[in-house]
Amino acid sequence: GQNIDQPTEMTATEGAIVQINCTYQTSGFNGLFWYQQHAGEAPTFLSYNVLDGLEEKGRFSSFLSRSKGYSYLLLKELQMKDSASYLCAVDNTNAGKSTFGDGTTLTVKP
């Protein structure tokens, strides 16, 4: 079976740093994705991790530990526009299809 867990909601302050965690138990693993989804819009791709370690991309970084079934998305220097849902998704190795967590809604306050 597939199980992906993320916190439902988080709140942080503008200019701060926030870490969104994701734990997974899946039957196959070919990488882990993070997507951002603003309210009423489609998700957009943020990052991909297939090897253990940290991938940095501007203000956003993503970390993976395959042995622990754990990932996190780190957002630095938070801006109001970062208020959105963040979706963790595992690539199940079969035709590139991904299983998604329910998402974490991040609210950034002034």
Place this chain on the structure above:
Amino acid sequence: DAGITQSPRHKVTETGTPVTLRCHQTENHRYMYWYRQDPGHGLRLIHYSYGVKDTDKGEVSDGYSVSRSKTEDFLLTLESATSSQTSVYFCAITEGGGYGYTFGSGTRLTVV
């Protein structure tokens, strides 16, 4: 140029009627997917395609069928719409590997 478009963007239909949603891509990607998104359930895979005429079921395929007769088009049909199929439907494409999905803008379907 969006690269992937969905139509219609919004639709209201009656219970028991058939409904077809269209996904069109101009990226020539092999893989196409239909997901539905509901509050409390995140994105759930309905059907996917890994080539022309090659499709397979996802985790919530009951009541849905798909067709892919051309690389660029992937159709999702609700054979007899029910209220439980009221949802936002997203089409996604990818070339595979670590490139992630590109999503269409979504179709908001309401079954009354």
